[in-house]
Amino acid sequence: MSESFLDLESWPEGIAAARIPANNNTRAMEAFIGPAISATTTAQPVSPAERDIYIIPASATGTNWATFTEGDVAIFFDATWTAFSAFEGLRKTVLDEGADGENWQYLAGVWAVEAGGGGGSGDV
Numbered sequence: 117m118s119e120s121f122l123d124l125e126s127w128p129e130g131i132a133a134a135r136i137p138a139n140n141n142t143r144a145m146e147a148f149i150g151p152a153i154s155a156t157t158t159a160q161p162v163s164p165a166e167r168d169i170y171i172i173p174a175s176a177t178g179t180n181w182a183t184f185t186e187g188d189v190a191i192f193f194d195a196t197w198t199a200f201s202a203f204e205g206l207r208k209t210v211l212d213e214g215a216d217g218e219n220w221q222y223l224a225g226v227w228a229v230e231a232g233g234g235g236g237s238g239d240v
Contacts, residue, residue: 147191147200151209164192
C-alpha cells in the first residue's frame with residue numbers, strides 16, 4: 117500500500133479487507149481536520165472521549181503516547197490511540213490555548229502558533 121502526505125492509504129482493487137484501509141483513512145482525516153484539545157499535555161489521558169485529538173508534545177507519557185513521535189497528531193478512535201505524522205503546512209486550532217483557542221501550524225518540523233495569532237472555532 118502507498119501513503120499520501122495525509123497518511124491516506126490506497127489499495128488495489130479486489131482487496132479482501134478494504135474496510136481496514138478505509139477505516140484508517142477515516143481516522144487520519146478526522147485527526148487532521150478536527151481541532152486539538154492540547155499540544156502541551158504530556159500525560160496520555162486516562163479516560164479520553166471517542167475522537168479526542170491531541171498534538172503529541174516532547175516527553176509524552178503513557179502506554180501509547182510514549183511510543184509516538186513528538187509532533188504527531190493523535191486521535192482516540194474505536195477505543196484506541198492512533199498517531200499520524202504531521203505534514204508541512206498542516207494547521208490546527210489548539211483549544212486549550214487562548215480564550216477561543218489558538219491557530220497552530222506545522223512548519224519545518226515544528227508546531228508553533230501562527231503569526232498574527234487569533235483564535236477560532238475550527239481549523240484555518
